[in-house]
Amino acid sequence: MSDDTIRLVTIGRMLRRRWRLLTVLAVVGALVGYGTSLLFPPRYTTSASVLLPGQWEERELLTQAEIATSSVVVDRVAATLGWPGVGGGGLRDRVSAKAADGNIIKISGTADTPERARQLSDQVAQQFVTFAARLAGDNTDPDTAAGPEDLRKMVVQTNRRITDLSEAADPGKTVEGVQARTELAKLRTALQEAVKKLDEADPATSRGTMVVMGPAARPTGEAAPTRTQFIVAGALLFFLIAVIGHLAAARVSRRPRTGPEIAAALGSPLLGTVDVPGERRARRPEGRGPRARIRRLLDLDIRWELPTPRTSGDEASRQLRYRRVCARLRDQLPGPRGLLVVVPDGDEVARRAAGQLVAEAGSDASPTSSSRGYPMLRMVAVSVSQPVVPDRDTESGALVVLGAGSRTAEELADVAEACADAGHEVVGIVVAATVRARPARSAGPPRDAATPALTARGHAPGGSV
Known part of the structure; x- marks a missing residue:
């Protein structure tokens, strides 16, 4: 195409x-x-937010988000919820966490009911806060080592003891006393610097405990x-x-559309192109049975890819095209002879064009003159699936009329082969194109161009057509 x-x-x-x-x-x-x-099954998703007080870097927030969905946290959630048949492995695909703006970890849970989704999100948030607190050392276990606050108290007591020892030393009387006071002063300075560094390194001075910002909302709609x-x-x-x-x-359609393409497929000369006025309600190919009804119902019997018909001239200009085709036939044939007008079955445009050609040739036929009379034409319809053309009788040739783009090159070759098998030489091809007709302007009555009846099937010599 x-x-x-x-x-x-x-x-x-x-x-x-x-x-x-x-x-x-x-x-x-x-x-x-x-x-x-x-x-x-339908899924419901809701989210719970956890606030991380203090200053956090972006990579630290991403680490906390990974911790929130770790196997340790999810396994604890599964053990706490105790849903039948649902373990940590099954919940791991239903839980997600991401770092949002404002040092917030947004934890989402997905379940088959809204209530379960809410419970899952809340429980993951609680277990995450608990686990993160244990990682940071925020616990009250009496067996653990003393915390930073206890260490500060011990440093204050040591400073006081150093002061007492310095005052008790012999002030300036001996060299040993001076050295002792100097060493005690250095020890006090080192302890103060150590406490200062401890205060700077202590997360508790800049970061508070993580807080769950309220329970998760109950989802009102299904998740995507x-x-x-x-x-x-x-x-x-x-x-x-x-x-x-x-x-x-x-x-990928292999249906020839132009006249030269159709002539090349049939191996015969193109005699001309005729116009057929399109009907407002086009007649569809006749057919019975469920398949034919379905095709008509779904518009499968109408060629959609054919372009919109162009506007043609008046009736006189269209008849002139038919007369020119008949004149070319008369000039091409050596003497008065009859021709079969072969039309593919189901091609309504070609059928109407062939009927007009037959009527035009019959209106000016002159059997006694070989120079002026048009050849006698008889129209037959052949099936493109199994084309059969009547044997030679009074006709000694075939004229193929078909619509543009209605048949494939293989189907046209089969029609040409059927004509040759019946002893008919394809003398020419006429292409019929659908056009939009203009209103007739002539005052005289239109020329009667009645369409002759198709040759009855089964009565033509050589088999059905």
Whole structure:
């Protein structure tokens, strides 16, 4: 197909002509999405926030977020909740934590009910605060070593003892006394510097205890993907697949559209292109059975990729095209001879064009003149799946009439082969194009161009047609 398949006007044309099929596919996709949502139970998510007082670097906050979802914390949460059949491994995929602005760790929990989601988030936050406090050494175990406060008290008592020892030393009478007071002064200075460094390094001076900022809120809606999202996603997916499939099929289509392409597929000269006015309610190919009804219901029997018909001239200009084709036939044939007008079955445009050609040739036929009369034409419809053309009788050639882009090159080759098998030489090809007719301006009555009846199936020599 040409580059017309990638234009927006082509997509708009497809939506107008195949909207029923696209709607049905979208509904099917929505049903598939609904069925998929039944395989995934609803999930609810809520969050609890933990405040970290003091100054924290970004990497430290990320470390705390990792600690909040560690196996130690999650296993303790599972043991505390005691949900049947749910252990630490099952909860690890339902818990997440991230560092937010303002030294806040946001802990999220997901469960199959809103109440369980709230319990899970609250319990993870509590266990995280407890575990983080133990890591920081914030506990009241009497068997542990003395804390920084006890150490400060011991340093104050030592300073007082140093002062007492310095006052008790012999002031300036002996060298030993002076050395003792000097050593005691150095020891006091070292202790003061040690206490100062301890105060600077003590996290308790700059960071307080982590605080859970209230219980988690009870979730009011399902977590993504929800059932509605599954349904919408299924409908959109099927709709896009249908659109892309139509465009891909049109792109790889091997249906010849132009006259030279059709002539090359049939191996015969192109005699001309005729116009067929489009009907407001186009007649669709006849067919019975469930499959035919479904095709008509979904507009599958209408070619969507064909461009919008152009506006043609008046009735006189259209008849002139038919007369020119008949004149070329008369000039090309050596003498008066009859021709079969072969029309692919189901090609309504070609059928109407062939009927007009037969009527035009019959209105000016002259069997006694070889230079002025048009050849006698008889129209037959052949199936493109198994084409059978009547054997030679009064006709000694075939004229193929078909709509532009209606058949593939393989189908046209089969029609040409069927004509040759019946002893008919394909003398030419006529391409029928659908146009939008203008109102007739002539005052005279229109020329009667009744469409002759198709050759009855099964009565033509050589088999059914």
